[in-house]
Amino acid sequence: MSDTHSNTAAYVRDTMIPQKAPPTGQVGAVRWLTENLFSGPVNTILTLLGVAAVYFLFVHLGPWFQNSIWNANSLAECREILDGASGACWGVIKDRWHQLLFGFYPQYTDPAIISALTGVDLATAKGWGDASVEAEKGFGVVFRYWRPSLTFILMVAALVPVLFDAIPRKALWFSAAFPFLAFWLLWGGSIWFPVFAMMGFAVGYIAFIALQRISSLAATVGAVLAPVIWWFFLAEPIGDAVASAIPISLVPIQSHDFGGFMISIIIGVTGIALSLPIGILLALGRQSDMPLVKWICVGFIEFIRGVPLITLLFTASLLLNYFLPPGTNFDIVLRVIIMVTLFAAAYMAEVIRGGFAALPRGQYEAADALGLDYWKSQRLILLPQVLKISIPGIVNTFIGLFKDTTLVVFIGILDPIGLSSAIRADSNWNGIFMELYAFIALCFFIFCFGMSRYSQYLEGKLKTDHH
Amino acid sequence: MSEAMADRKLDRSHMQVSDEVAIQISNMNKWYGTFHVLRDIDLTVNRGERIVIAGPSGSGKSTLIRCINRLEEHQQGQIIVDGTELTSDLKNIDKVRSEVGMVFQHFNLFPHLTILENLTLAPIWVRKTPKKEAEEVAMHYLNKVKIPEQAHKYPGMLSGGQQQRVAIARSLCMKPRIMLFDEPTSALDPEMIKEVLDTMIELAEEGMTMLCVTHEMGFAQAVANRVIFMDQGQIVEQNNPHDFFNNPQSERTKLFLSQILGH
DSSP, X not given: OOHHHHHXXXXXXXXXXXXXXXXXXXXXXXXXXXXXXXSSHHHHHHHHHHHHHHHHHHHHHHHHHHTOBOSOSSHHHHHHHHTTSOOOBTHHHHHHHHHHHHTTOOOOOOHHHHHHHHOOOTTTOOSTTOHHHHHHHHTHHHHHTHHHHHHHHHHXXXXXXXXXXXXXXXXHHHHHHHXXXXXXXXXXXXXXXXXXXXXXXXXXXXXXXXXXXXXXXHHHHHHHHHHHHIIIIIHHHHHHHHHHHSOOEEOOOOGGGOBHHHHHHHHHHHHHHHHHHHHHHHHHHHTOSSHHHHHXXXXXXXXXXXXXXXXXXXXXXXXXXXXXXXXXXXOHHHHHHHHHHHHHHHHHHHHHXXXXXXXXXXXXXXXXXXXXXXXXXXXXXXXXXXXXXXXXXXXXXXHHHHHHGGGGGGGTOBOHHHHHHHHHTSGGGTTOOHHHHHHHHHHHHHHHHHHHHHHHHHHXXXXXXXX | OOGGGTTXXXXXXXXXXXXXXXXXXXXXXXXXXXXXXXXXXXXXXXXXXXXXXXXXXXXXXXXXXXXXXXXXXXXXXXXXXXXXXXXXXXXXXXXXXXXXXXXXXXXXXXXXXXXXXXHHHHHHHTSOOXXXXXXXXXXXXXXXXXXXXXXXXXXXXXXXXXXXXXXHHHHHTTOOSEEEEESTTTTSOHHHHHHHHHHHHHHHHTTOEEEEEOSOHHXXXXXXXXXXXXXXXXXXXXXXXXXXXXXXXXXXXHHHHHHHHOO
């Protein structure tokens, strides 16, 4: 049928047109302005209103930032220097930033060691205003709070291999050991407690490998039961024996001394690290063919999502004591971490369920048709794609969780917000608000913006649909 | 008739049907809710057979071949694949699935993995083949479908025809004894259909047992040893391609053939 047309065609092109550059005026700044800012009356009005808003913001905040006072020991001193003008009194940050970071965590104050590390002789220093003491107040804080500082540095080192796959995979062993190390550094006590807790996982793994020859069900049951037996019955007597033979310990520190960004990061990072796997399991459970598993997961998700976080926190701090046996000392930070994690996990489960719903049916079928079993197809085919689709939602939940940690102020934990009140209770800084909140906001922004940028980096890296 | 077949002379030296039974379906019924989608299906496929299943949309032809690797569950009757009966026993299902290759209308490649990883995934994780060996096998089949240079690209970077050839190679890497094709060319642009059909013809020439749901009647005439016509969930007519196309028996078959070949 196609032969007849070529003979009767009235037009045949003999040369193909090459690409040409677009006409001038179709590119450049002028075109961008006219197209984006002044394309019509409404757009022009909105542009002008926007410019005006930025201008007023600048006019009002500009002098406040410009007249910043850094060297003042009290709000009164600040006001004296400003002499009626508007200005920020950052002296409070300079004076108290270590408290905003570490709360009332005990400082390491052996004068000999501090002076050896920082070169400041505290015995001869004349107090605030002495240059040497100022130097010690700055960098020296890292040494005074060496335990949380070291934990933070190690946390960064542990996160890097998790976040970037260019780092050798062996570094993940350090990431896996970090939570136990961090616990020991922050709370102190005998090193054998976290070590024996960690060994529980090894016990579970060995049980799994040993029982796998019998059946996979026995292996799973063993992998759960063996560590539980270890933790509850064996770890303590053996741990005590080893601890008395080889005593390695740090000064124990109570949870109620924790505070500042340290507590936000402890709760936030632990919550983030735990809520993702729990959320994945809940999302899988919600889709399960097994009715009991499904109902439990749906019930859990709907209950947790239907309750405000603050009520869960009050439950953790007050009500839980009624349900626990009298005399149980269940650490308040641990209780809060559990509640925040469960709360975030319920949201995470729904975010991940959305990812599953967005995955084409054909992916499940292709995985099935190749003979992959449920867990293999989840791990190798479905979850990598689901998590990739869900990255924006997952990071959204992470950021929400991290900012929600400020709610712990209501159950008496001194997070940065709580500390801002504590700082105001000092007569020197009575009445200062904006500067403290601005500093707290900046710190939160750095963390949250960092997470947001990382998620964008990850999305770009995982993009596989074009070159 | 499809022009894709015109220039191809088949090498029939290995295209032999043996007496050995590969698939035995007897008195099989399936419902979607209350809708009776497959009715009293009896079908025996011998090793080396190339069967084309045709029929109007909604006739149950895709559902039938999806029952053979248990992507769909049947409610009555018996399906025995390579001596293994398909029941709810997961071990049997996984065994059958790893012996039966399947090619889908929409390719269903894994977009987060490279072509090579798509091909080696199941051999490594299901067959426990060492990675290096699995990659050698994968490259062998990529050469066979004529796109070895795409091994390290992602599926999204390939054309539809190339993706479908990768999907065929992915199935072949599991060394299947039976291949199922579910409308493998229906989602392709016309100029890409030929490259996929060529790959399927080569497979047939090597003596692969194939069940193929397709509208490519040229392929059916050239390659199939049996054409099955389905309508309303039942097998209406089956015959060798020559008699099926030139001398259809049932009115329903005649109408169908006149509709798809009539212009």
